[in-house]
Amino acid sequence: MSFIKVGVIGVGNMGSSHIQLLDKGQIEGATLTAICSRNESRIEWIKNHTEGDMQIFRDEETFFSESGIDAVLIATPHYSHPELAKKAFAKGIHVLIEKPAGVFTKSVLEMNEAAKASGKVFSIMYNQRANPLYQKLRDLIHSGELGEMKRTNWIVTDTYRSQSYYDSSKWRATWKGEGGGVILNQALHQLDIWQWTTGYMPKRIHAMSSVGKYHDIEVEDDATVYVEYENGATGVFIASTGEVPGTNRFEIIGDRGKIVVENEELTFYQLTQSEREFNKTYKGGFGKPEWRKIDILVKSENANHASIIQNWIDSISKGSPLLAPGEDGIKALEISNAIYLSSWSNEMVELPVDPDHYYEKLQEKISASTFEKKNVTNTTLDVKGTH
Amino acid sequence: MSFIKVGVIGVGNMGSSHIQLLDKGQIEGATLTAICSRNESRIEWIKNHTEGDMQIFRDEETFFSESGIDAVLIATPHYSHPELAKKAFAKGIHVLIEKPAGVFTKSVLEMNEAAKASGKVFSIMYNQRANPLYQKLRDLIHSGELGEMKRTNWIVTDTYRSQSYYDSSKWRATWKGEGGGVILNQALHQLDIWQWTTGYMPKRIHAMSSVGKYHDIEVEDDATVYVEYENGATGVFIASTGEVPGTNRFEIIGDRGKIVVENEELTFYQLTQSEREFNKTYKGGFGKPEWRKIDILVKSENANHASIIQNWIDSISKGSPLLAPGEDGIKALEISNAIYLSSWSNEMVELPVDPDHYYEKLQEKISASTFEKKNVTNTTLDVKGTH
Numbered sequence: 119m120s121f122i123k124v125g126v127i128g129v130g131n132m133g134s135s136h137i138q139l140l141d142k143g144q145i146e147g148a149t150l151t152a153i154c155s156r157n158e159s160r161i162e163w164i165k166n167h168t169e170g171d172m173q174i175f176r177d178e179e180t181f182f183s184e185s186g187i188d189a190v191l192i193a194t195p196h197y198s199h200p201e202l203a204k205k206a207f208a209k210g211i212h213v214l215i216e217k218p219a220g221v222f223t224k225s226v227l228e229m230n231e232a233a234k235a236s237g238k239v240f241s242i243m244y245n246q247r248a249n250p251l252y253q254k255l256r257d258l259i260h261s262g263e264l265g266e267m268k269r270t271n272w273i274v275t276d277t278y279r280s281q282s283y284y285d286s287s288k289w290r291a292t293w294k295g296e297g298g299g300v301i302l303n304q305a306l307h308q309l310d311i312w313q314w315t316t317g318y319m320p321k322r323i324h325a326m327s328s329v330g331k332y333h334d335i336e337v338e339d340d341a342t343v344y345v346e347y348e349n350g351a352t353g354v355f356i357a358s359t360g361e362v363p364g365t366n367r368f369e370i371i372g373d374r375g376k377i378v379v380e381n382e383e384l385t386f387y388q389l390t391q392s393e394r395e396f397n398k399t400y401k402g403g404f405g406k407p408e409w410r411k412i413d414i415l416v417k418s419e420n421a422n423h424a425s426i427i428q429n430w431i432d433s434i435s436k437g438s439p440l441l442a443p444g445e446d447g448i449k450a451l452e453i454s455n456a457i458y459l460s461s462w463s464n465e466m467v468e469l470p471v472d473p474d475h476y477y478e479k480l481q482e483k484i485s486a487s488t489f490e491k492k493n494v495t496n497t498t499l500d501v502k503g504t505h
Numbered sequence: 506m507s508f509i510k511v512g513v514i515g516v517g518n519m520g521s522s523h524i525q526l527l528d529k530g531q532i533e534g535a536t537l538t539a540i541c542s543r544n545e546s547r548i549e550w551i552k553n554h555t556e557g558d559m560q561i562f563r564d565e566e567t568f569f570s571e572s573g574i575d576a577v578l579i580a581t582p583h584y585s586h587p588e589l590a591k592k593a594f595a596k597g598i599h600v601l602i603e604k605p606a607g608v609f610t611k612s613v614l615e616m617n618e619a620a621k622a623s624g625k626v627f628s629i630m631y632n633q634r635a636n637p638l639y640q641k642l643r644d645l646i647h648s649g650e651l652g653e654m655k656r657t658n659w660i661v662t663d664t665y666r667s668q669s670y671y672d673s674s675k676w677r678a679t680w681k682g683e684g685g686g687v688i689l690n691q692a693l694h695q696l697d698i699w700q701w702t703t704g705y706m707p708k709r710i711h712a713m714s715s716v717g718k719y720h721d722i723e724v725e726d727d728a729t730v731y732v733e734y735e736n737g738a739t740g741v742f743i744a745s746t747g748e749v750p751g752t753n754r755f756e757i758i759g760d761r762g763k764i765v766v767e768n769e770e771l772t773f774y775q776l777t778q779s780e781r782e783f784n785k786t787y788k789g790g791f792g793k794p795e796w797r798k799i800d801i802l803v804k805s806e807n808a809n810h811a812s813i814i815q816n817w818i819d820s821i822s823k824g825s826p827l828l829a830p831g832e833d834g835i836k837a838l839e840i841s842n843a844i845y846l847s848s849w850s851n852e853m854v855e856l857p858v859d860p861d862h863y864y865e866k867l868q869e870k871i872s873a874s875t876f877e878k879k880n881v882t883n884t885t886l887d888v889k890g891t892h
Contacts, residue, residue: 268748273658273756280787326711326731326739332784342731342739344713352713352729354741361655361758362783362793363774365765369660371748378752387750396749397719400667403886406749466851499790 125152125187129160133193141168152185200229207236219447221297224473240444241430246307248425251418256315265373270353276364277304286497291335293483299337305357309450320345327461332360336489382418512539512574516547520580528555539572587616594623606834608684611860627831628817635812638805643702652760657740663751664691673884678722680870686724692744696837707732714848719747723876769805
C-alpha cells in the first residue's frame, strides 16, 4: 500500500494537534513529510515534539513547489485559507482546510472554483459532522420521521473563553486578523451542523451581536440570531463565550414531533399522527396529539478531528465519499456573513449575501479599527478537549 | 368569623372554574353570593352545577349596585377588565381580575389609578406566582446567589391549541374580541413570571410574530421575542400554540452560574467564584471557573388559581400581603404591547410603550380587520389541567 504524502501549513493551536496525530501514525495510509511555518519557536516545538522525518519550510511558495507532497492540511489563520488552497490546487495538491473556509464568501467562491477545476479532493475540518449524534439527528430529519420542519433553536454557549485565550495571539478576535468572533470561530461548527442536519439554509436573518461584551476584544463575543426558512419555519441561534457553565441544546420541531439534543443525548418526542392533521379534525378544544418519548441511544464523539483527516485520506486513496466536502464550507460562512451584516446594519438580511457587498463592509470595519491589544502573550494553546 | 361576600362576573372557561371553587367552599372566609352573566345557557349551567344560594344578575349595573357583594372576581373577556374593575372600585368593592389586566396599557393605567383611589384590595390572577418553583427561582435571583444577570431564555411552546379551541367562541383570537393571540393570552403568565422572578423589565424589544400560522385566526399563534435589559443583559422569549409536544424551559444566566427550570424541576449550576473575576485573573487560555450542579428540591404546582383567590380573600380580611397585586398586571401587558408594536413595525421598540400610540395602532388593526370566523361553536371548555 502506498502512503499519501501529507504536508501541514500553520503550526498554531489546531495545526500542532494535527501534526501530532499524523506524526504518531494515527491516520492510516498517510505520512507526514513536510511542514511549513514562519514562526521559529513553533519550528523548534516541532523538532522537539515529532519523531518522523519531515522537511521544514519557512516559505509557502517553496513548500508548495518543492516538498513533493500529495496533500496539504491548511491550519493557518482564517483569512489565508482560500489563498493557500488555491495555490495548492494550482500545483495539483489535495486540500483539507481548517474551518472557517475563509472570512468572506467572495474569496471562498474563488477557492471552490479552483477546487472544481483541479479535480483534487477538497475537504474542510467540520469535525462535528463525524459525531454519530449529529449523523443520527440528520438521518431522523432527512428520512422524514420528524415531518415538515416548524422551528429550530440552538443555544450554544458552552464555548467559554477567558481574556487569556484572546490574548494568546495578536490576530485573534480582531477584524483584520480573524475577521470575526464567536460566530466565525467557536460557533461555526454549529452553524454548519444546523444547516447540515436540517437540510435548510436560512432565507432571512436578523441578528444582534455584542462587541467585546465580556472581553477586551474588537469583535463579538455574544450573539442572538433569528432566522426564517423558505418553508415558513423560524429559528433562533444563540452563541456566547462569556457564560459558565454554558448550554449546548439544539431543539428541532417538526409536524411529527420534536428532537432535543442536549448533554450529548438525543431525545425524540414522536407524535402518533401529524399535528397538522390533528388540528384539522380534532373537536375537543384543549386536546393534543399523542406522543411517545424515545431516547435514541447513540454515542457522542465531539473532538474527532482524526475522523475527518482519515476520511479525506480515504477519499484520496480509495475514492470514499467525503463527510465534509470543502465546497460545503461556504454554507456556514454565508450564515456567518449574514449575521454580521445584519448586526452592523440592524436590519433583516436576505441570503445569500452579496459577496462584494460583504467584502466592502468588512474592509470598512478593518479600516475603521483603532483597537490595540494590550497584553499579547504569543502562546500556543492545547486544544485537547475543545471542539 | 365573618365571610367575605364574593360575586363573579363572566361565566366562560375561567369564570366557571372559579365559581365551582367558591361554591364548593374551597376558599376559606369567602362565600359566593352573586353571579353576573348575559348568557342564558351559562346561567342554566350555573343553576345545574352549583349548590349555594346565590343571586343571578343579567346586567352589570344592577350586579354592582344591588348584589351587596364585598368583592368581585372579574372573568369576562379581556377588553372589559379595566372598565368593570373601575365600576367595582367606584362602589367600594374589592377586585380580583383574570389576566390579562386589559388589552392596552392606557385603560389599565386608569384602572390602577381607580384602584389606588378606592383603597380597596386589588389582585390579578397571575396564578403562576403561587407556584413554589417560581417562588424559589425568584428567591435565588433576588438573594444575589445567581449574581448579575447576563441572559434569559424562555421557550414556552407547551400551550398547544387546536382549531377547535379557537372556534369555541366568537371573540377568541380576534383583534376586536381578544386583542391578541398567544402572547396576550397563553404566554402572558410567563411574561409576568419572566419579569417577576428576574426583577428586570426589558428596556428594548425586537419581536417577530406570525399571524394565523398554524390556525385560521387573525392574531399571532407563534412569536419570537428578543429583549435587551438596562444592565446590558439580553433575552429571548419564544411562544407558540402550534407545537406538540411543546417545551417549557426557562434559563437564566448570571455572573455566578446558571439556573434552568424545565420539566417542573429547578437546577442551579453554581460557580465557586464570579466569572467576571475569573476572566480578569486566569492565565491558562481554555479554562473555566469551577461549578457544581445543585438540584433544588421544590414541588411545582401549576394550576393553583385557588391560592390566588385565597390570598386575595386573606388580604381583604386579614391584611395579608398580596402575591399578585393588581397594579402589577400592567408589567406583562407592557411587554406584550411592545411585542405587538415591534412585530407590526418590524422595528426595535423602547419600553415603556406610549399608551396612546399603542391604543391607536390597535384601533387600526381592529378597523382594518376583514376576518370572519367560519365555524364558531360557542362552547365552554373545561380548563382543568391548563395553566
